[in-house]
Amino acid sequence: MPHALLDLVRRYADVHADRLGVASTPIPGLTAIRASAPSPLQVAVNRPLVAILLQGKKRVTMGEKTLDFGPGESLLISADVPTVSQITQASLAKPYYSLVLELDLAVLRDLSIEIVGASAEDVGPMRIAQTDEDVADAALRLMRLLERPVALPVLRDQLLREMHYWLLSGRHGVAIQGLGITDSHAQRIARAVAEIRRKFAKPLRIEELAEVAGMSPSSFHQHFRAITTLSPLQFQKQLRLIEARRMMLAEGAGINSAAWAVGYESVSQFTREYGRLFGTPPARDIRMAQLCA
Structure with missing residues (x-):
């Protein structure tokens, strides 16, 4: 090197x-x-x-x-x-x-x-x-x-x-x-992932994602989990929580505004799911990040 x-x-x-x-x-x-x-x-x-x-x-x-x-x-x-x-x-x-x-x-x-x-x-x-x-x-x-x-x-x-x-x-x-092979499973799921990333704050519609991937809904579920290790819903949830954390730590967004911006309608649900993913509630996570800055 x-x-x-x-x-x-x-x-x-x-x-x-x-x-x-x-x-x-x-x-x-x-x-x-x-x-x-x-x-x-x-x-x-x-x-x-x-x-x-x-x-x-x-x-x-x-x-x-x-x-x-x-x-x-x-x-x-x-x-x-x-x-x-x-x-x-x-x-x-x-x-x-x-x-x-x-x-x-x-x-x-x-x-x-x-x-x-x-x-x-x-x-x-x-x-x-x-x-x-x-x-x-x-x-x-x-x-x-x-x-x-x-x-x-x-x-x-x-x-x-x-x-x-x-x-x-x-x-x-x-x-x-496999990422470069046209119409491979990896390519098809990549198209669906790009759609989830683009619309991660909106309700998830499996039929539309399966159509983007050119698969039946059941085949799409199977290959999506095999490639990403998550279901489409779990994938979207992690994207939402990660983006909310970025907004709070990098942009100074408040907990409520970050939760709503990424598609949550319930701040209490957002707080629970945030704690499960990151190991600590958002308010404590922000305080710890500020102390380390």
């Missing part, structure tokens, strides 16, 4: 990270993460992504599977699945840094037509491997673009495409090939 990539991510994240340690970039899907102390447990429903860890350590759990990874390794999440994660090693003297890229399914579809490789394998939606040198090199050149705003709009898309190519060709390739 080149030290130059860590240096670039450090420089960018130290300046741009928000109070949650997230430093968004003008490159679609690319985010730098910084933490100066071990974190509490974080619940998320991730989009398909690759996270390149550059400094520090992190633990990620999906269902009964727990993975620890550190510098030189990358985490692949190849489906929209709920995870519980925790930064386990970080300090003021040596902060945690990682670079996260959300996978672009349209780019993967395009590349899959051109790449002739092994058949997609069912290796599970979460895995860790050593970061391929070609992937790290493409990430390095993407980060360099952030310091060259004139070149950014000209070169950004082709470098993103190159990074997806090396991911498909490298150690994580067999795990993400």
Whole structure:
């Protein structure tokens, strides 16, 4: 893992990270993460992504599977699945840094037509491997673009495409090939997931989601749970609660307004379900976050 990539991510994240340690970039899907102390447990429903860890350590759990990874390794999440994660090693003297890229399914579809490789394998939606040198090199050149705003709009898309190519060709390739196969179950469920994300605050209509996925309602339920580990209703509920938590912690929204904004009609129900997911009621969660800020 080149030290130059860590240096670039450090420089960018130290300046741009928000109070949650997230430093968004003008490159679609690319985010730098910084933490100066071990974190509490974080619940998320991730989009398909690759996270390149550059400094520090992190633990990620999906269902009964727990993975620890550190510098030189990358985490692949190849489906929209709920995870519980925790930064386990970080300090003021040596902060945690990682670079996260959300996978672009349209780019993967395009590349899959051109790449002739092994058949997609069912290796599970979460895995860790050593970061391929070609992937790290493409990430390095993407980060360099952030310091060259004139070149950014000209070169950004082709470098993103190159990074997806090396991911498909490298150690994580067999795990993400299904995302690029037109009309695969992964692709069909991804269309339904995108619809849930777009309308997560509205009532869930299974028949409409099944139609989006091109499946019968019973087949849709079966494949949705197999890929995401949740039912559609559970998936929507976690999205709502995670978005409400983001609104309260990052934007300072009140409990009532956050609950209503994500589709809850009962604040007491919101409070109960929030406590079950995050392990503490929203008011206490906000106070703890303020003390740690």
